[in-house]
Amino acid sequence: MEQEDTLIEIAVSVDSEAAEAVSELFNRYNGGSYAADSAEGEASGGGAVIEATGFDDFGQPIAGQFRLTVKTYIKPGRRGAQIRRQIEEGLWHLSQIYPIPEPQIRTLRQEDWAHAWKKFYKPLRVGRRLVLKPSWEAFQPQPDDLVIELEPGMAFGTGLHPTTRLCLAALEEHIQPGDAVLDVGTGSGVLAIAAARLGARFIVATDIDPLAIQATRENLTRNGLDGLPDLEVDVRQGSVPDGLTGRFQVVVANILAEVLVGLLDGTYGNVPLAVPLATGGHLILSGILAEKDAMVLQAAARHGLQLVDRKQEEDWVALVVQKAT
Numbered sequence: 603m604e605q606e607d608t609l610i611e612i613a614v615s616v617d618s619e620a621a622e623a624v625s626e627l628f629n630r631y632n633g634g635s636y637a638a639d640s641a642e643g644e645a646s647g648g649g650a651v652i653e654a655t656g657f658d659d660f661g662q663p664i665a666g667q668f669r670l671t672v673k674t675y676i677k678p679g680r681r682g683a684q685i686r687r688q689i690e691e692g693l694w695h696l697s698q699i700y701p702i703p704e705p706q707i708r709t710l711r712q713e714d715w716a717h718a719w720k721k722f723y724k725p726l727r728v729g730r731r732l733v734l735k736p737s738w739e740a741f742q743p744q745p746d747d748l749v750i751e752l753e754p755g756m757a758f759g760t761g762l763h764p765t766t767r768l769c770l771a772a773l774e775e776h777i778q779p780g781d782a783v784l785d786v787g788t789g790s791g792v793l794a795i796a797a798a799r800l801g802a803r804f805i806v807a808t809d810i811d812p813l814a815i816q817a818t819r820e821n822l823t824r825n826g827l828d829g830l831p832d833l834e835v836d837v838r839q840g841s842v843p844d845g846l847t848g849r850f851q852v853v854v855a856n857i858l859a860e861v862l863v864g865l866l867d868g869t870y871g872n873v874p875l876a877v878p879l880a881t882g883g884h885l886i887l888s889g890i891l892a893e894k895d896a897m898v899l900q901a902a903a904r905h906g907l908q909l910v911d912r913k914q915e916e917d918w919v920a921l922v923v924q925k926a927t
């Protein structure tokens with residue numbers, strides 16, 4: 603019988619495509635928030651955590667060594683046992699479609715869990731000037747470096763995932779000093795902080811997950827971005843914000859292809875994603891598996907957005923589209 607202060611970790615090492623399917627499974631059965639206790643006082647939630655390992659000193663994946671491990675953490679108890687069962691069955695079904703090995707299951711003390719993934723996370727250079735620095739690591743920046751200090755907590759956005767790195771590279775290319783930037787699905791706030799470092803002066807960061815909002819607020823403070831006279835950052839729970847038509851020179855959304863299509867068409871909220879984008883502005887769409895980019899591009903075209911760049915890392919694609927002038 604597991605103790606109350608323990609968590610069950612389920613970990614599966616897979617390729618990028620299977621990682622998306624396994625993450626969806628973990629989020630479906632073990633999504634939500636640890637704060638949202640059930641009637642019996644048992645928390646569920648946590649969703650999926652993706653760890654990537656096997657990078658060289660320049661942050662490039664090393665052939666044969668690069669691996670993705672998708673993990674989820676379950677509280678023991680009656681509800682936890684049910685979640686574990688659903689996940690094990692779901693993994694069995696997925697293993698009929700994708701090459702998925704036997705899941706590694708172990709019991710962790712909660713304290714260990716909070717720190718378990720940290721050993722893989724080192725300072726990481728992305729693009730020309732951006733450096734992602736875990737808050738617990740020492741790092742000596744070069745004069746031109748733009749350092750983003752992060753403690754992602756439960757939120758997505760360490761920079762370990764290609765989809766985040768593709769967005770960071772695109773932000774570096776498209777943000778001009780003084781721009782207004784909208785970050786939909788901010789996770790840890792990594793892209794919003796990058797936008798501030800690159801010179802954006804009005805930033806709105808949204809996420810449907812309250813844990814992401816909390817992590818983003820903490821990371822903004824950690825990076826000294828609170829209360830600056832020449833910077834306004836607005837962190838809101840939600841999706842595409844209302845009342846900001848044509849306000850942003852750059853909009854970024856790193857979510858899955860299916861969600862991006864829903865956001866573009868306005869079926870996942872009241873405001874279609876192109877509405878807050880300024881005329882001539884750039885929309886960066888990431889989190890797209892290569893075989894799904896046509897679907898996202900078609901949705902973008904329906905809203906007057908034209909492709910200006912396509913970036914790819916492994917199986918993941920980011921599209922940069924522009925609102926016609």
Ligand SMILES: C[S@@+](CC[C@H](N)C(=O)[O-])C[C@H]1O[C@@H](n2cnc3c(N)ncnc32)[C@H](O)[C@@H]1O
Binds near residue numbers: 757840841842870
């Ligand atoms: C893949 S993470 C991206 C995090 C971070 N922006 C990055 O690039 O690393 C996607 C985030 O989008 C959020 N999300 C999912 N659907 C959303 C929606 N419809 N509107 C806003 N945020 C959403 C999730 O909660 C999650 O934090």
